[in-house]
């Protein structure tokens with residue numbers, strides 16, 4: 001049922017200088033879960049991801065690999081970035097590449113408008129640049145190098161030397177937007193989340209904004225500045241515009257989906273929360289609805305990164321645990337908006353405790369008992385006991401808490417609320433001891449009520465886990481003998497999931513994984 005609302009969610013578009021690692025996958029899975037949840041509510045949902053293909057960083061990777069930037073980008077997009085969508089079971093509606101015509105045309109038109117409206121001027125410029133970040137860095141973010149870079153100034157994120165850039169550039173009058181941005185943040189307290197990210201943005205803007213250099217002349221791998229083709233557009237301005245250019249080919253476009261909800265890493269927060277709304281304000285377009293900054297996946301206390309050889313590819317994990325467990329693990333184990341560490345021991349432990357023993361065992365034994373004691377079909381008349389009502393109240397509470405958590409992008413909390421129900425159901429079955437009730441014909445009504453309650457609870461779980469573990473939810477749906485497809489049931493209606501009256505069979509949802517397989 002359509003609720004009349006729309007929800008547009010995006011991931012960052014990823015640099016094609018290398019293949020994806022689980023830090024990139026994290027944002028993609030989070031956006032996918034939000035998209036699926038909103039879709040399941042009946043909202044008109046659009047989920048965009050894609051690749052960022054211009055700029056010096058990509059150009060240098062291509063040269064190092066003896067290819068043109070376009071050949072290099074094609075190779076990585078087709079060989080690595082598109083396949084990962086399948087590895088992670090992402091439901092993206094579109095995939096944008098910044099080298100597509102629809103994007104390049106949009107960028108040129110957007111910049112022409114800003115230029116015609118007087119927001120752009122030309123000036124001489126000199127500053128220290130980090131090609132890894134594709135960003136001029138302030139003093140505070142430059143540190144002393146170690147090892148090979150002893151005695152040099154390096155970027156605090158990439159640990160690579162800063163490069164001095166001196167050229168004539170076009171500038172965007174970002175400084176003119178300081179007051180408007182502060183008013184906007186004030187009026188929209190949830191625009192930047194979590195609170196730590198909001199505070200960082202507020203203090204940065206309060207400390208004063210400089211105009212932004214938005215073109216380059218020292219290389220030509222980019223969108224040409226429309227009024228001066230000796231310049232290409234700065235890769236970050238080019239990249240941010242993907243969120244709008246992608247909608248230019250979608251039915252209903254911006255009217256239907258804008259403003260967007262952006263999931264971004266904390267290292268690219270300022271681009272999204274300061275530069276992006278300012279560019280939009282200058283163009284007379286409403287700023288995004290929300291910019292949510294996620295933390296980093298850390299290895300040895302540092303951001304996981306391919307260039308530091310600490311990257312783990314998603315398929316290394318999914319080949320053992322499957323896409324659903326991958327998705328569950330990262331959404332549950334890391335508090336959304338905070339840093340977290342991955343470990344094989346942790347995913348192995350959670351897989352067995354929370355998925356196999358928690359959810360899997362609960363679902364298997366409930367369905368098996370309905371088959372064993374009632375030939376797969378429970379009576380339609382059930383007499384509920386206070387214990388059953390209590391359990392269903394817990395289910396209602398889990399639904400409310402999880403649904404509300406999603407509005408705050410707190411995916412880990414939605415899962416924690418769902419697992420309260422898993423634990424309550426397991427405890428309920430242990431306490432009600434249906435296997436004992438089954439020994440005496442006189443307890444037949446009570447046995448039916450217990451299994452009916454447990455089955456209703458497991459159906460609620462199928463609905464609530466679907467955005468995170470769609471394959472598991474679908475298997476569960478069939479096992480429960482539910483009607484239609486699970487994604488048609490809004491989380492808020494989970495207690496009323498439609499049963500055909502007859503359960504099916506359920507193969508183990510999470511087979512045990514032997515340690516040597518890790």
Ligand code: ME8
Nearest residue numbers: 012013014015023052239240264265296297303304
């Ligand atoms: O920044 N943990 O692209 P990118 C969590 N093209 N997130 C991580 C991570 C980690 N270890 N490593 C990277 C860019 N990321 C630009 C974006 S958007 C208009 C343009 C995240 O490929 C990183 O924080 O370097 C960022 O959000 C995203 O991956 C893309 O990084």
